[in-house]
Amino acid sequence: MATVSLEKLVKRYGAVEVVHGIDLEVADREFIALVGPSGCGKSTTLRMIAGLEPISGGNLKIGGKIVNDLPPRSRNLAMVFQSYALYPHMTVRENMGFSLKIAGQKPEEIAPQVEEAAKTLDLTHLLDRRPSQLSGGQRQRVAMGRAIVRNPEVFLFDEPLSNLDAKLRTQMRVEIKKLHAKVQSTVIYVTHDQVEAMTLADRIVIMRDGYIEQVGTPEDVFQRPQSKFVAGFIGSPPMNLKDAEVADGQLVFENGDRLPLPARFRERVTAGQKVTFGLRPDDLYPAGHGIHSGEDADVHDQDLRVILTEPLGNETLVFSDFGGAEWVGRMLNPRRLTPGDTLPFCFDLSQAHLFDRDSGRTLRG
Amino acid sequence: MKGWRPPAPFLLLLPAILVLAAVVIVPLILSLYSSFTPFRLTQPASLYMFVGFRNYARILTDLEFWTAFGRTVLLLTVALNVEMLLGLGLAMLVEKATRGQRLLRTIMMFPMMFSPILVGFQFKFMFNDNIGLVNNALQSLGLTDQAIPWLIDGTLAFTAILIAEVWSSTSVFAILILAGLLAMPKEPIEAARVDGCTPWQTFRYVTWPFIMPFAYIAMTIRSLDVARAYDIVKIMTDGGPAKRTELLWTLVSRTAYADARMGLANAMAYVAILLSILFTVYFYRKLAAARTQIAAEW
Ligand SMILES: Nc1ncnc2c1ncn2[C@@H]1O[C@H](COP(=O)(O)OP(=O)(O)OP(=O)(O)O)[C@@H](O)[C@H]1O
Numbered sequence: 001m002a003t004v005s006l007e008k009l010v011k012r013y014g015a016v017e018v019v020h021g022i023d024l025e026v027a028d029r030e031f032i033a034l035v036g037p038s039g040c041g042k043s044t045t046l047r048m049i050a051g052l053e054p055i056s057g058g059n060l061k062i063g064g065k066i067v068n069d070l071p072p073r074s075r076n077l078a079m080v081f082q083s084y085a086l087y088p089h090m091t092v093r094e095n096m097g098f099s100l101k102i103a104g105q106k107p108e109e110i111a112p113q114v115e116e117a118a119k120t121l122d123l124t125h126l127l128d129r130r131p132s133q134l135s136g137g138q139r140q141r142v143a144m145g146r147a148i149v150r151n152p153e154v155f156l157f158d159e160p161l162s163n164l165d166a167k168l169r170t171q172m173r174v175e176i177k178k179l180h181a182k183v184q185s186t187v188i189y190v191t192h193d194q195v196e197a198m199t200l201a202d203r204i205v206i207m208r209d210g211y212i213e214q215v216g217t218p219e220d221v222f223q224r225p226q227s228k229f230v231a232g233f234i235g236s237p238p239m240n241l242k243d244a245e246v247a248d249g250q251l252v253f254e255n256g257d258r259l260p261l262p263a264r265f266r267e268r269v270t271a272g273q274k275v276t277f278g279l280r281p282d283d284l285y286p287a288g289h290g291i292h293s294g295e296d297a298d299v300h301d302q303d304l305r306v307i308l309t310e311p312l313g314n315e316t317l318v319f320s321d322f323g324g325a326e327w328v329g330r331m332l333n334p335r336r337l338t339p340g341d342t343l344p345f346c347f348d349l350s351q352a353h354l355f356d357r358d359s360g361r362t363l364r365g
Numbered sequence: 366m367k368g369w370r371p372p373a374p375f376l377l378l379l380p381a382i383l384v385l386a387a388v389v390i391v392p393l394i395l396s397l398y399s400s401f402t403p404f405r406l407t408q409p410a411s412l413y414m415f416v417g418f419r420n421y422a423r424i425l426t427d428l429e430f431w432t433a434f435g436r437t438v439l440l441l442t443v444a445l446n447v448e449m450l451l452g453l454g455l456a457m458l459v460e461k462a463t464r465g466q467r468l469l470r471t472i473m474m475f476p477m478m479f480s481p482i483l484v485g486f487q488f489k490f491m492f493n494d495n496i497g498l499v500n501n502a503l504q505s506l507g508l509t510d511q512a513i514p515w516l517i518d519g520t521l522a523f524t525a526i527l528i529a530e531v532w533s534s535t536s537v538f539a540i541l542i543l544a545g546l547l548a549m550p551k552e553p554i555e556a557a558r559v560d561g562c563t564p565w566q567t568f569r570y571v572t573w574p575f576i577m578p579f580a581y582i583a584m585t586i587r588s589l590d591v592a593r594a595y596d597i598v599k600i601m602t603d604g605g606p607a608k609r610t611e612l613l614w615t616l617v618s619r620t621a622y623a624d625a626r627m628g629l630a631n632a633m634a635y636v637a638i639l640l641s642i643l644f645t646v647y648f649y650r651k652l653a654a655a656r657t658q659i660a661a662e663w
C-alpha cells in the first residue's frame with residue numbers, strides 16, 4: 001500500500017515561501033499529474049516527496065506513515081529526473097542495476113532484472129554503452145529503466161519527456177501508460193504538457209504560485225474548471241476568456257457587443273456584476289462546421305469577421321473579432337477562408353463558462 | 366638572382382628562438398653531455414674527456430644514491446597520499462560551507478603563497494629541539510619531559526620534512542578537488558540518494574569517480590614537485606644529519622658543488638628526471654582513464 005498524503009505541506013527558502021501549505025491525497029496505484037506554469041512549485045513539491053528537499057512545514061505521509069525526516073533511501077521510491085541524471089561513469093547496465101547493487105543484491109540476481117527492464121524499454125542492444133554515447137531519447141529510457149528496476153512503491157517523474165522531440169514524446173507517453181498498467185505503482189508525474197497530463201493521469205492537480213488550484217479527473221478539469229486560471233490553463237488552444245458585465249439578462253462586452261446570458265447562469269448572477277465569459281474554441285465555429293449541434297445545444301448565431309486562419313489540415317483555427325477582442329474558434333471539415341470575410345458563426349452557449357471577475361472562481365453551482 | 370629569404374614569421378620569432386636556445390636548450394645539451402664525462406669543476410679540462418656510460422654505471426651500484434632514490438620515492442608516495450586525503454577532506458568541508466566560501470578558499474591557498482625556503486625555516490624553527498614550538502607544546506601539555514630530537518633522529522626528521530611538505534602543498538589538492546566538486550552536476554548525486562545510497566555510498570560510487578581526474582591532475586603536478594624536492598629539505602636538515610634525510614636533489618647538489626663532481630651529479634640528475642617522468646606518465650595515464658570514465662568533455 002503506497003498512498004501518499006500531503007498535509008499542509010509548506011516549503012520555504014529562507015524567508016520566501018514557495019509552497020503554501022498544500023493538501024493532497026494520492027490513492028494507492030493512482031496516477032497523478034502535477035501541472036502548472038513555470039515556477040509554480042511542482043518540482044519543489046516533488047522533491048519534498050522524494051526527500052531531496054527538507055520540508056518546512058506540514059506532514060508528508062507515505063503508506064500512512066509520516067516520513068518528513070526520513071532520507072530518500074528509506075522512502076522506497078524511484079525518481080526520473082528531467083535531466084535524466086544518469087551516472088556518467090557507468091554503463092547502461094550498471095546504471096540500471098545500481099540501486100540493486102546498493103541494496104546488496106548479488107550480480108547474478110541483478111542481471112536478469114536489468115535484462116528484463118531493458119527488454120521492456122528496448123534497450124537490450126545498448127546495455128554496454130555509457131550515457132554519453134546515447135541519444136536523448138535513449139537516455140530517457142535508461143532513466144526510466146533505472147526507476148523500473150527498483151520496483152518501488154511510488155514513482156516520481158519530473159518532466160521526463162520535456163527534452164524529447166514531439167514524435168518521441170508521443171511514443172514515450174504510450175510507453176509510460178503501458179508501464180503504469182503493468183507495474184501498478186503509485187505515480188506522481190510533473191509535466192508542463194497538458195496533453196501528457198490529460199492522457200496519462202487518473203487525476204490532475206493544477207498548481208499556481210505554490211497553491212493547488214484544482215484537483216480532478218481529466219474530464220473534471222476540462223469540463224468543470226473551478227477557476228478562470230484552470231479554464232485558461234487546460235485546453236489547447238486555450239479557452240476564450242473575455243471580460244463582460246451582466247445587464248438585462250445579457251452579457252455586455254467591452255465594446256458594447258452582446259451575447260445572451262447562458263440559461264444555466266441566469267440565477268447565479270446579478271445585474272451589473274463583473275464577470276469573465278469563457279468559451280472553448282470547439283464551441284465557437286462557423287455555422288455547419290462545429291462538433292455537435294445536439295438537442296441540448298444552446299446555439300447563438302452571430303456574424304463575425306475573420307482576422308486570421310491557421311489551417312492544421314483536419315481542422316482550421318479561425319481568429320475573429322467580437323466584443324472588442326480576438327476570439328479563436330475551431331472549424332471542422334475546413335474550407336478555405338480569406339481574412340476579412342464575414343460569415344455566420346455559432347456560439348454554443350450550453351458549453352459556456354462564467355467566472356466572477358474579482359475572485360476568478362466559477363459561477364457554476 | 367634573388368637569394369632565399371626565410372619566411373617572415375620565422376624571422377620575427379628568431380630572437381625568441383635564439384634566447385630560448387641560449388638559456389634552455391644549450392645548458393640542457395651541455396649538462397646531458399657532461400653526464401658522459403668525468404667533469405670536475407676544479408679541473409675544467411676534464412669536460413673534454415668522454416667516458417661513455419661510466420658515470421651511469423657507477424650510479425647503478427652506488428648505495429648512497431639508491432638510498433636517496435628510495436627515500437625520495439617514499440617521500441613522494443607518503444606525501445602525495447596524505448596530501449590527497451587531507452585535500453579531499455578540506456575541499457569537501459569547504460564545499461559544504463554555505464557562507465564565507467570565498468574567504469575559506471582564499472585562506473586555503475595561503476600555504477601556497479609562501480616560498481618553500483620560508484616554509485623550511487618556519488618548520489625548522491618549530492621542530493627545533495630546544496626552542497621549537499612543537500617540543501614546547503608537548504612539554505607544556507605534559508606529554509613528554511624530554512626534548513625530542515626532531516631534526517636529528519632519521520625517522521623523526523623525515524616525518525618533520527613530510528609534515529612541512531604536506532602543510533605547504535595540501536592546498537594544491539584541496540583547490541583542484543574543490544574545483545571538481547563545484548563543477549560536478551548535482552543530479553547524479555540526488556539520483557544516487559533516491560537510489561538508496563547512504564552518504565558514504567554516494568561518495569564512493571558517484572562523487573569520487575567524478576573528482577578522480579581532478580585528484581590525478583593534482584597528483585601529476587605534485588609528483589613533479591616532490592620528485593625535485595630540494596628547498597625545504599635543504600633548509601631544514603640539508604640532507605643530514607649524517608645523510609639520514611638525503612633526497613635525490615640534495616645528493617645531486619652535494620655531489621656537484623661540495624664534491625665538485627659535476628659529471629657524476631649530472632648523471633644522477635638525469636636518473637632523477639627519469640623518475641619524475643615515470644611518475645608523471647603514470648598519473649597522466651590514470652588521468653586519461655579517469656577522464657574517459659566520466660566522459661569528461663575537457
Ligand atoms: N533553491 C532555491 N532557492 C530559492 N528559491 C527557489 C529555489 N528553488 C526553487 N525556488 C523557487 O521556488 C519556486 C518553485 O520552483 P520549482 O522549481 O518548484 O518550479 P516548477 O513548478 O518546477 O517550475 P518549472 O516548470 O519551470 O520546472 C520558484 O519560484 C523558484 O524560483
Ligand SMILES: [Mg+2]
Binds near residue numbers: 043
Ligand atoms: Mg520543475
